[in-house]
Amino acid sequence: xxxxxxxxxxxxxxxxxxxxxxxxxxxxxxxxxxxxxxxxxxxxxxxxxxxxxxxxxxxxxxxxxxxxxxxxxxxxxxxxxxxxxxxxxxxxxxxxxxxxxxxxxxxxxxxxxxxxxxxxxxxxxxxxxxxxxxxxxxxxxxxxxxxxxxxxxxxxxxxxxxxxxxxxxxxxxxxxxxxxxxxxxxxxxxxxxxxxxxxxxxxxxxxxxxxxxxxxxxxxxxxxxxxxxxxxxxxxxxxxxxxxxxxxxxxxxxxxxxxxxxxxxxxxxxxxxxxxxxxxxxxxxxxxxxxxxxxxxxxxxxxxxxxxxxxxxxxxxxxxxxxxxxxxxxxxxxxxxxxxxxxxxxxxxxxxxxxxxxxxxxxxxxxxxxxxxxxxxxxxxxxxxxxxxxxxxxxxxxxxxxxxxxxxxxxxxxxxxxxxxxxxxxxxxxxxxxxxxxxxxxxxxxxxxxxxxxxxxxxxxxxxxxxxxxxxxxxxxxxxxxxx
Numbered sequence: 232x233x234x235x236x237x238x239x240x241x242x243x244x245x246x247x248x249x250x251x252x253x254x255x256x257x258x259x260x261x262x263x264x265x266x267x268x269x270x271x272x273x274x275x276x277x278x279x280x281x282x283x284x285x286x287x288x289x290x291x292x293x294x295x296x297x298x299x300x301x302x303x304x305x306x307x308x309x310x311x312x313x314x315x316x317x318x319x320x321x322x323x324x325x326x327x328x329x330x331x332x333x334x335x336x337x338x339x340x341x342x343x344x345x346x347x348x349x350x351x352x353x354x355x356x357x358x359x360x361x362x363x364x365x366x367x368x369x370x371x372x373x374x375x376x377x378x379x380x381x382x383x384x385x386x387x388x389x390x391x392x393x394x395x396x397x398x399x400x401x402x403x404x405x406x407x408x409x410x411x412x413x414x415x416x417x418x419x420x421x422x423x424x425x426x427x428x429x430x431x432x433x434x435x436x437x438x439x440x441x442x443x444x445x446x447x448x449x450x451x452x453x454x455x456x457x458x459x460x461x462x463x464x465x466x467x468x469x470x471x472x473x474x475x476x477x478x479x480x481x482x483x484x485x486x487x488x489x490x491x492x493x494x495x496x497x498x499x500x501x502x503x504x505x506x507x508x509x510x511x512x513x514x515x516x517x518x519x520x521x522x523x524x525x526x527x528x529x530x531x532x533x534x535x536x537x538x539x540x541x542x543x544x545x546x547x548x549x550x551x552x553x554x555x556x557x558x559x560x561x562x563x564x565x566x567x568x569x570x571x572x573x574x575x576x577x578x579x580x581x582x583x584x585x586x587x588x589x590x591x592x593x594x595x596x597x598x599x600x601x602x603x604x605x606x607x608x609x610x611x612x613x614x615x616x617x618x619x620x621x622x623x624x625x626x627x628x629x630x631x632x633x634x635x636x637x638x639x640x641x642x643x644x645x646x647x648x649x650x651x652x653x654x655x656x657x658x659x660x661x662x663x664x665x666x667x668x669x670x671x672x673x674x675x676x677x678x679x680x681x682x683x684x685x686x687x688x689x690x691x692x693x694x695x696x697x698x699x700x701x702x703x704x705x706x707x708x709x710x711x712x713x714x715x
Contacts, residue, residue: 232438232647233435233437234407234437235405235408235432235436236388236408237387237388237408239436240352240405240408240432242432242434243405243432244258244405244430247430253429254321255289255320256321256324259289259292259293259322262293262379262380262404262426262428263294263297264296265404265426265427265428266293266297266402267297267300267301267304269426270301270344274377275301275306275344279343280309280339280342280343281301281307281308281344281345281346282309282310282335282344282345282346282372283297283308283309283310283346283348284338284345284346284369285298285312285317285348286314286349286350286383287312287314287316287317287318288317288319288322288350288353289317289321289351290348290352290353291348291349293348293379294310294346295317295328295329297379298310298328298329298332299328302332308332308333309332309333309335309339309342310334310335311334311336311338313338313365337368338368338372339372339374340371340372340373341374342372342373343374344375344376344377345369345376346377346378346379347376347377347383347396348379350383350384351379351381352380352387352408354381354383354384357391358393362384366383367394369396370397376400376421377398377401377402378398378401378402378420380402381408381410381420382395382396382397382419383395386410387408387409387410389411389412389415390416391416392410392419395419396419397421398419398421399421400421400422401420401422402426403424403426404428405425405427405430407423407425412437412633414612414631415610417632436643437613437643437645438642438644439644439645439646439647440645440681440682440684440685441685442685443681453486454486454487455487457487458485458487458535458536459485459533459535460480460487460488460489460534460535460536460538460664460668461489461490461533461536461537461538461562462476462477462480462488462489462491462537462538462541462667463522463538463539463543463556464477464490464540464541464543464660465500465541465542466493466518466519466520466543466544467496467514467519469542470496470499471542471657472541472542472568472657473490473492473542474499474503475541475660475661475664475705475706475709476661476663476667477490477500477504477664478504478664478709479662479665479708480538480664480668480671481507482712483664483665483668483669483672483683483712487508488506488507488508489507489508489510490504490508490509490510491520491530492510492512492520493513493514493518493520493521494511496514497511510526512526515548517544517548517549518546519543519544519546521548522555524559527555527559531556531560532561534562535563536565536667536668536670536671537560537562537563537565538567538663539556539564539566539567540553540566540567540568540570540572540663541568541569541659541660541663541664543568543573544569545569545572545573549569550573553569553570554573554580557574557580557581557583560584561586562586563586563587563589563676564584565588565591565667565670566588566589567591567659567663568596568660571590571592571596571597571599571600572596574600575596575600575602578600578623581623581625582622582624587670587675588624588626588676589626589666589670589676589680590626590628591628591630591659591663591666592629592630593629593630593659594608594629594631597615597616597629601619609631612629612631612635613635613637613643616635616637617641619637620637620641621639624639625639626638626639626676630662632651633645633646634646634688636680636681636684642677646681646684646685648684648685648686648689648692649687649688649689649692650688650700651700652694652695652699652700652701652702652703653687653688655705656705658687658708660705661687661705661708662683662684665683665687666679666680666684668683669682686712687708690711690712690715691703691708691711693714693715694708694711
């Protein structure tokens with residue numbers, strides 16, 4: 232799915248009108264009809280009181296048409312005009328439709344559904360004191376809250392939302408907007424559903440990840456058919472990272488997982504992942520695994536993809552391992568966690584790699600890599616992910632809400648699956664193993680990253696049917712992957 236900036240939305244609307252496909256009045260009617268059909272099918276069964284807060288622009292016009300449709304279908308509807316009646320030409324034409332609908336003077340303290348049709352995508356400046364008071368009243372209303380297009384107070388391009396309407400559901404038109412995926416604004420948007428109003432756009436800013444297609448596997452296959460993943464992970468005390476990443480690779484369909492395991496972790500690892508092939512090695516005093524060059528080169532030579540860094544630590548010995556792996560690897564490589572932390576001390580190590588590579592930082596790891604702060608990363612997620620991907624010729628998976636996947640050619644994808652149940656130590660290890668597995672199975676780096684991130688989030692979303700946010704563990708994600 233495409234994500235369009237507000238200027239791209241405006242251009243698409245203007246093109247449709249100038250080409251005679253629609254009038255602006257038609258667009259408003261289509262938007263209201265789409266919103267009505269969604270609400271009628273999913274939300275308003277058994278609902279008694281619906282209040283629509285209308286602004287004086289085209290978003291208010293959408294609200295007027297929707298009010299008429301809801302009223303005609305037997306709902307008890309009321310209207311509020313806190314900024315006065317609509318003033319735009321298409322919106323004023325719909326005022327006559329609502330003559331029989333009750334108009335109230337203030338936003339109610341309680342109703343069944345409160346619909347926000349106040350500002351829409353035209354909002355481009357902070358609210359004044361009066362606007363703040365209106366939003367406060369809307370947020371205090373005890374109701375299921377629905378926003379039309381974007382929640383009022385939210386800038387559609389995702390640039391700001393100092394105070395805004397907290398929607399439970401946003402019914403947006405034509406396409407997703409940046410505000411639904413960027414951290415400054417997406418908390419206000421709730422669940423988002425795109426309403427098709429008949430307009431297509433020729434340009435877009437970003438894309439979203441999509442559900443992967445299931446691959447066909449031949450009946451006459453064996454474990455060698457599905458490749459070998461090699462993991463260089465897990466210092467002493469961080470065996471869980473090795474376990475989670477190896478298990479997630481196994482349940483993602485690879486034939487063999489080989490894991491370097493330091494002797495102090497051996498019993499725990501083999502008990503938890505008996506399906507993996509272990510490559511035992513001694514343990515440095517620092518806790519890092521002691522891997523000789525000859526053995527490392529040999530195992531890389533027999534593998535199809537490599538995972539480096541999960542729980543490896545940042546000791547001098549761990550730094551040496553990372554440098555040697557990056558020097559020796561000739562297979563697609565995923566660099567996660569401490570692998571990124573170590574590379575951040577000398578990013579040239581990453582730039583010199585000739586093999587396909589994916590890095591999977593969370594914001595703090597990205598801040599180390601870019602020599603900046605987490606705050607700066609969160610303010611500029613798109614720009615920074617894109618810059619790092621281009622400069623290092625890597626696919627970048629910048630984790631977080633609506634994880635960003637950036638390609639070396641500068642294309643940006645947002646992931647729309649997942650929930651805060653993933654905000655638990657070990658979730659990233661599971662994702663890293665999944666990505667490495669998909670590389671092993673022959674997917675291109677960008678495809679492997681997009682598909683794994685989507686499935687990782689989708690598994691977490693399915694788990695919400697069984698558990699609370701707090702109850703979801705990374706091991707639950709692995710178990711859920713077996714059922715998808």
